[in-house]
Amino acid sequence: MVLEKLDETISMDRKGIFTIIALLATIGIYTNSTRLSLPFFGVVLSITYFTINSVFTGNIFFRDENPNFRFVFGLLLSLMLVAIGGATIIVASALIPIKFDTPTTTALLALITVTLSSLNHTKIARKLFKD
Amino acid sequence: MRNPRKQSIHIITIMIVTAVFVYTVYWALSSWTEAIYLNLHPLVLPFYFVASALMFLIILDDHVISGIASKIGIVLAHSFLTRILAMILFYPGTLGDPFNHLMISRTWYNTGIHYFNFSPYTVPEISTVIGKIYVYQRAAVQHGLTVVLSRMFNIDVYWVHHCLVGTLWSLFLPIVAFKTARTIGVSNRVSLLAAVLMANAPILIGWSFIEVPNSLGFIFFAVTIYFSAKLLTSDAKRKYGFLAFSASIVSLLSHNMTGFVAISMLLLALSLTRYDDIRKNGTKRKGLFVLLLGLATSIMVLPATTIGLQVVYPIKSNLSVSKFLNLGIDKIILTHYSGYSFLQGIMYGIPSFLAIIGIALKQKGSKGKMAKIFLALAFTSLVAQYRIFLYFVDPSPFGEHRLLVLFPFAIAPLAAITIDRLFEWLTLPTTTKSSYHIRKSARENPSKRTNKSNLTIRQGLATLLIGISLSAFFAQGTLATWEEIGQRVVPIISVYSMEAAELIHEEYLRTGERYVVVSDKHTELAGGALVGRYNPNEYYMLSMGTHPNRQLYTQAIQDISVEPMFIAAKVNNATTAYLVTAKWSARVYLGPRADYESIVNDLSKFYETFAVLGSGDGQIHILRFRIPWEPYEGTGPTVTVLMDSQEIPRNTSYTYLTRDKVTYTLNLTGASTYNITNWPLAWSYESIDPTPTKASIDANTWINFTASPDTSYTVKWIANEIYPNVIWKDDSFFEGAVGEGWYYYWARCNYTFKTDGDILEVTWEGNPKDNVMYDKQLPHLNGSLSLLVRIAVREGTTCYIELWDDRITRTKVFFSYGIETQGEYQTKLYSLPEDSTFSRIRLYLVTPDGSLCAIYLDYVMFIQI
Numbered sequence: 001m002v003l004e005k006l007d008e009t010i011s012m013d014r015k016g017i018f019t020i021i022a023l024l025a026t027i028g029i030y031t032n033s034t035r036l037s038l039p040f041f042g043v044v045l046s047i048t049y050f051t052i053n054s055v056f057t058g059n060i061f062f063r064d065e066n067p068n069f070r071f072v073f074g075l076l077l078s079l080m081l082v083a084i085g086g087a088t089i090i091v092a093s094a095l096i097p098i099k100f101d102t103p104t105t106t107a108l109l110a111l112i113t114v115t116l117s118s119l120n121h122t123k124i125a126r127k128l129f130k131d
Numbered sequence: 132m133r134n135p136r137k138q139s140i141h142i143i144t145i146m147i148v149t150a151v152f153v154y155t156v157y158w159a160l161s162s163w164t165e166a167i168y169l170n171l172h173p174l175v176l177p178f179y180f181v182a183s184a185l186m187f188l189i190i191l192d193d194h195v196i197s198g199i200a201s202k203i204g205i206v207l208a209h210s211f212l213t214r215i216l217a218m219i220l221f222y223p224g225t226l227g228d229p230f231n232h233l234m235i236s237r238t239w240y241n242t243g244i245h246y247f248n249f250s251p252y253t254v255p256e257i258s259t260v261i262g263k264i265y266v267y268q269r270a271a272v273q274h275g276l277t278v279v280l281s282r283m284f285n286i287d288v289y290w291v292h293h294c295l296v297g298t299l300w301s302l303f304l305p306i307v308a309f310k311t312a313r314t315i316g317v318s319n320r321v322s323l324l325a326a327v328l329m330a331n332a333p334i335l336i337g338w339s340f341i342e343v344p345n346s347l348g349f350i351f352f353a354v355t356i357y358f359s360a361k362l363l364t365s366d367a368k369r370k371y372g373f374l375a376f377s378a379s380i381v382s383l384l385s386h387n388m389t390g391f392v393a394i395s396m397l398l399l400a401l402s403l404t405r406y407d408d409i410r411k412n413g414t415k416r417k418g419l420f421v422l423l424l425g426l427a428t429s430i431m432v433l434p435a436t437t438i439g440l441q442v443v444y445p446i447k448s449n450l451s452v453s454k455f456l457n458l459g460i461d462k463i464i465l466t467h468y469s470g471y472s473f474l475q476g477i478m479y480g481i482p483s484f485l486a487i488i489g490i491a492l493k494q495k496g497s498k499g500k501m502a503k504i505f506l507a508l509a510f511t512s513l514v515a516q517y518r519i520f521l522y523f524v525d526p527s528p529f530g531e532h533r534l535l536v537l538f539p540f541a542i543a544p545l546a547a548i549t550i551d552r553l554f555e556w557l558t559l560p561t562t563t564k565s566s567y568h569i570r571k572s573a574r575e576n577p578s579k580r581t582n583k584s585n586l587t588i589r590q591g592l593a594t595l596l597i598g599i600s601l602s603a604f605f606a607q608g609t610l611a612t613w614e615e616i617g618q619r620v621v622p623i624i625s626v627y628s629m630e631a632a633e634l635i636h637e638e639y640l641r642t643g644e645r646y647v648v649v650s651d652k653h654t655e656l657a658g659g660a661l662v663g664r665y666n667p668n669e670y671y672m673l674s675m676g677t678h679p680n681r682q683l684y685t686q687a688i689q690d691i692s693v694e695p696m697f698i699a700a701k702v703n704n705a706t707t708a709y710l711v712t713a714k715w716s717a718r719v720y721l722g723p724r725a726d727y728e729s730i731v732n733d734l735s736k737f738y739e740t741f742a743v744l745g746s747g748d749g750q751i752h753i754l755r756f757r758i759p760w761e762p763y764e765g766t767g768p769t770v771t772v773l774m775d776s777q778e779i780p781r782n783t784s785y786t787y788l789t790r791d792k793v794t795y796t797l798n799l800t801g802a803s804t805y806n807i808t809n810w811p812l813a814w815s816y817e818s819i820d821p822t823p824t825k826a827s828i829d830a831n832t833w834i835n836f837t838a839s840p841d842t843s844y845t846v847k848w849i850a851n852e853i854y855p856n857v858i859w860k861d862d863s864f865f866e867g868a869v870g871e872g873w874y875y876y877w878a879r880c881n882y883t884f885k886t887d888g889d890i891l892e893v894t895w896e897g898n899p900k901d902n903v904m905y906d907k908q909l910p911h912l913n914g915s916l917s918l919l920v921r922i923a924v925r926e927g928t929t930c931y932i933e934l935w936d937d938r939i940t941r942t943k944v945f946f947s948y949g950i951e952t953q954g955e956y957q958t959k960l961y962s963l964p965e966d967s968t969f970s971r972i973r974l975y976l977v978t979p980d981g982s983l984c985a986i987y988l989d990y991v992m993f994i995q996i
Binding site (some may be wrong): 029046049072080085087094101108 | 284
C-alpha cells in the first residue's frame with residue numbers, strides 16, 4: 001500500500017517537485033563525485049535518482065502492470081537508458097572530441113530525468129504507442 | 132482477515148528460509164582463503180541444496196506460503212544467493228576476460244577516453260572511421276554502465292564491475308522469466324518454475340556472475356524475448372515492439388553476438404504478428420509463407436553479420452563446407468554434447484528435452500498461444516543458428532557453445548510447463564477408470580477430488596520428489612560450474628597480486644616516478660584493473676595477443692636477467708621497472724623443476740627487493756630496478772700490452788648500463804704488433820675493431836695481432852660484474868688430449884667442432900635423435916659454485932650441459948635440461964649442488980629430427996657465490 005501510494009505520488013509529480021528532486025540528486029551526484037567522495041551520500045542520491053526515474057518510466061510504459069512489476073520494469077528501463085546513454089557517449093567519442101567524464105555523465109543523467117519527466121507529463125509516449 | 136495460524140506458519144517458514152540462506156552464505160565465507168585455487172567448505176553445497184529444496188517446496192506447495200509476492204521474493208532471494216556464493220568463492224575474481232574489461236572500464240573512468248588512444252603500438256583497427264566505431268561500440272554498455280554507476284554511487288570501479296552482472300542477473304532474470312511465462316498463459320507455479328530455471332540453468336550459471344559483456348548481453352537478450360512475447364499477446368504492439376527493439380540494441384552494444392540473436396528474435400516475433408494478421412484475414416498459405424520467411428531471416432541474421440564483419444574489422448569468417456566435412460559423425464549429431472561427460476550431458480540437455488515435451492503438451496484455451504509458438508520457433512531458430520555456426524562458419528569469431536547458452540532464455544517457460552504437468556500427474560489420484568476424465572475434472576475443479584487424506588499424502592510425496600529432484604539438479608549444476616572454473620590453471624586472481632598493485636601505486640603517488648611492470652598474469656590483470664590499460668605513467672605490460680609481457684617475464688625469471696626491464700621501460704620511458712614474481716608462475720611458466728626460492732634469490736642480486744607478500748603458491752615478490760638511461764663510464768683495470776715487443780701497461784675504460792654486462796675497452800695505436808695479456812679472469816674477449824690483418828687469439832690468456840701503426844684499434848671484453856669471483860673458465864675451447872682440451876667422447880652423426888680462439892661453433896646432423904658429446908676435464912671444483920654460460924643455440928636444436936664427478940666412479944652431478952636461446956646469445960646461470968665435486972664438463976648435443984643443428988659457445992665459467 002505504501003509503495004502504491006508512493007508510486008502514485010511520484011508519478012503524479014505535482015508542480016514537477018520530483019523532477020526537481022531528481023535533478024537536485026544529479027547535481028548532488030556531481031558534487032559528491034568531484035568534491036566530497038562520500039560513498040554513503042552517493043548511494044542515497046543514486047537511490048533517490050533511480051526511484052524517481054523508475055516510477056516515471058514505469059508510469060510511461062507499464063501502466064497496465066501492478067505497482068511492484070511496474071517499478072521493477074521501470075528500474076530495468078532506467079538502467080537501459082543509462083546504459084544506452086553511456087554507450088552513446090563512448091561511441092560518440094570515436095567521432096567527436098568528447099570525453100566520458102563526470103560533467104558528461106551528469107549531463108546524461110539530467111537529460112534522462114528531463115526526458116522521462118516530459119514524457120510522463122505530456123503523455124506523448126502513450127499517444128505514440130497507441131495502436 | 133488472514134488466518135492467524137496460516138500467518139504464523141508463513142512467518143516461521145520465512146524465518147527458516149532466511150536462516151538457511153544466511154548459513155549458506157556463512158559457510159561460503161568460511162570457505163574463502165587467500166589461495167588462488169577454489170576451496171569449498173563441505174557444508175556449502177548441502178546448505179545450498181537445502182535452501183533450493185525449501186524454495187521448490189514453497190513454489191510447489193501452497194499450504195506453507197500461498198501469496199505469489201512472497202514466493203517471488205523467495206525466488207529472487209535464492210537467485211541472489213546463487214550469485215553471492217559464487218562471488219564469495221571466487222573473490223576477488225576469476226582470471227581472464229573479467230579483469231581485461233575492468234582494465235578498460237578503469238581507463239574510461241580515470242580518463243574519459245578509450246584506451247586505444249594511449250596505446251604505445253599502432254592500432255590498425257581504428258585507422259578508418261567505421262573500424263573505429265566498431266571498436267568503440269564493443270562492450271560499450273558494460274563500460275558505460277560501470278562508469279556511470281561508479282560515479283553515481285561514488286564506489287570504486289572494481290566493486291561496481293564486480294557486482295554488476297550478478298545483481299542485474301539475480302534481480303531481473305527471474306522476473307523477466309516469470310513474466311515471459313505469464314505471456315503464454317500458464318499458472319503462477321509454472322511461471323515461478325520458469326523463473327528459477329532461467330536464472331539458474333546449469334549451462335548458463337557460469338555466465339551469471341562472470342563480469343563480461345557476454346553476460347550482460349544474455350540478460351538483455353532475455354528482456355528482448357519477454358518484450359517480443361508481449362508484442363504477440365498484448366494490444367500495445369507498437370510499445371512492445373519499441374521496447375523489444377531497445378532491449379536488443381542494449382544487448383547488441385553489450386555483446387554483438389547476443390545483440391544480433393536478439394534482433395533475430397524480434398524479427399521472428401514481427402513475422403509472427405504479420406502471420407497472425409494474414410491468417411485472420413483467411414489467407415493461411417500466404418501467412419505461412421511470411422512466417423517461414425521470417426524464421427529463415429531470423430536464422431540467417433547472425434551468420435550473415437558474422438561474415439559481413441570483415442568489412443569493418445580484421446576478422447575473416449566464411450561459410451565453408453570443408454568445416455562440416457572435417458567434423459566427426461559424433462560431433463555432427465551430438466554437437467558439443469559429444470565432448471561432455473554423461474553428467475554434463477544430462478545437466479545441459481534436460482531443459483531442452485523438457486521444453487520439447489512442453490511444446491507438444493496441449494494447453495487450455497488460446498490465451499498465449501502465439502507467445503508459445505514464438506518461444507517454440509525461437510528455440511528452433513537458436514538450434515539452427517548454433518548448428519550453422521558449428522558446421523559451416525569457419526573460423527567462428529566466438530565459441531559456438533555460447534549459442535547453446537541462449538537456449539534457456541527461450542525454453543525455460545516451456546520446460547516449466549512439463550515439470551508442472553509432471554507434478555500435477557503425480558499429485559492426482561490414480562484410478563483404473565477413465566483416468567483421463569478424472570484428472571481433467573480434478574484439474575478443472577479441485578473440490579471434486581475424492582479420498583482427501585490419500586491425496587494429501589500423494590501431494591506431499593510428489594512435492595518432496597519434484598522439489599528434491601529439482602534442487603539436486605540445480606545444486607549439481609552449480610557445483611559442476613564452480614568445479615569447472617576451479618579446475619582451470621590458477622583460476623582465482625591472487626589477493627597478493629591486488630595488494631602488490633596497490634603498493635606499487637602508492638609508491639607512485641608518493642614519488643611520482645613513472646614506472647613499468649613486468650609480471651605474472653595475475654599481477655598484470657590486477658595492476659591493469661587498478662591503474663587502467665596502457666596508463667602511460669603506470670604501465671603494466673600485457674600478455675594478451677601479441678603483447679610481450681609473458682615472454683619478458685619468462686625471460687627475466689628464467690635467465691635471471693634485467694634485460695626485459697630495459698625493453699619494457701622503452702614502452703613508456705619509465706625510470707623505474709618492477710618485476711613482480713609469483714610463486715605459482717615458476718611452476719606454470721618454467722615447468723615443475725623450477726625452484727622459485729633460488730630464482731628469487733638470484734634475482735635479488737640484480738634487483739632491489741621492494742616487498743614480499745603472502746605465502747604459499749600465491750606468494751609475491753616485488754622487485755624493483757632503476758633504469759639507468761645513461762651508461763656508467765670510467766677507468767678500468769690495467770692490462771699488459773707488448774707493443775712492437777715493448778711492454779707497456781695500459782688502462783682500460785669501462786661502460787655499462789647494468790653490472791651484468793660491463794664492456795671493457797682498450798684503445799691501441801702506433802705499433803705494428805700487439806700482444807695483450809693479464810686481463811681479469813671474469814672478462815670474456817669480444818672483438819678487435821677494425822679487424823687486424825693478422826690475429827692469433829686464445830681468449831683465455833692472450834691476444835696477438837699485426838696492425839697498421841697509423842690505425843687506432845679498439846679491443847673489447849665483456850664481463851658480468853655481478854659475479855666477479857670466477858674460479859675457472861674456458862673462453863677459447865681448443866681441442867686437445869684428455870686433460871688438455873675438449874675431446875670427443877661419443878658421436879652418432881656428422882659433426883664439426885671448431886673454434887677461433889674465442890667462440891666455439893659445433894654443428895651436427897644425421898638421423899633423428901642422433902647426438903654428439905664433447906668433454907673437458909676440470910680441476911676437481913667444489914664449494915658454493917654456480918655455472919655461468921654464454922651461448923647461442925640455433926632454433927630446433929637440443930643442447931644440454933652436464934657436470935660429472937669422476938673421482939671414484941663416474942657420477943653425473945648436474946644436468947642443465949634443454950637450453951634454448953632462439954638463436955640469440957644469452958647468458959645462463961645455473962646454481963650447482965654444494966656437496967658435489969665437478970671433475971668433467973660435457974656438451975651433450977642432439978638433433979631432434981636429424982636436421983642441421985648448431986650451437987655457438989662464448990664462455991663457460993665457474994663462479995663462487
